């Protein structure tokens with residue numbers, strides 16, 4: 141909104157809290173950078189901030205180097221914003237879809253226990269042997285669609301797309317829901333159904349329209365990390381816990397909260413350990 145109508149930025153209102161929070165967040169990162177600087181061992185970088193500080197030092201004499209503290213603070217902030225809420229919110233959606241579909245939960249649990257038993261933690265190499273669970277994780281992501289408009293982009297020159305003239309400097313948002321629930325591309329576009337990712341033989345396959353991370357040179361930088369987190373978390377949860385909905389409690393409105401991240405309303409679910417089942 142602020143990009144479209146910049147004057148809003150200067151008007152009073154609840155949106156001012158965003159800027160306040162942004163400043164607090166940046167000071168938190170700056171504190172952390174300070175602590176890193178004081179304890180930095182160049183022979184043993186511990187994390188992204190250490191590696192960035194070392195690169196800044198290396199490029200000290202390079203004119204126009206983009207490795208400076210302001211850029212580091214924004215990059216760390218980007219990783220926080222883009223990397224935590226997205227995956228955590230996908231898992232929250234997952235818990236809702238799984239409680240609504242106890243048959244899917246049971247089928248995943250049986251498959252996982254057959255391959256891993258009750259105690260061994262899953263690893264990424266288990267994916268091939270867990271096609272139904274892998275399909276379920278993908279279906280959670282398709283239905284969750286947590287970044288429905290991606291990140292805003294801007295045209296750097298005038299372009300023509302399918303007969304439309306788009307001037308330079310136009311803000312572009314994508315409509316990922318239009319792709320992830322496209323009736324021409326999905327067997328079950330409007331319902332939660334892992335069969336969307338299984339062929340006739342029950343083997344996992346990924347339809348071309350599965351694009352929750354978008355496409356192109358500015359596609360999600362954290363795709364591999366996010367996929368790893370989602371598979372390992374969801375598989376471990378389904379191995380050990382049965383999720384169910386509290387009797388009499390109303391289901392949340394599944395389309396309620398939409399901002400940059402599409403989130404479910406807060407909800408409570410029952411988690412029963414499956415320990416007693418083995």
Ligand code: HEM
Pocket residue numbers: 218219222223224226227230286287289290291292352353354355356357358359360361362363365366
């Ligand atoms: C379920 C998890 C996630 C989803 C669905 C997701 C989705 C997306 C989407 C749709 C974009 C915009 C791409 C575009 O506009 O073309 C994006 C950008 C980005 N994502 Fe993710 N993301 C997820 C997790 C992560 C994680 C874990 C990280 C890093 C730790 C991350 C880092 C980024 C960054 C840095 C960008 C900006 C890339 C650029 O502008 O070049 N994301 N993500």
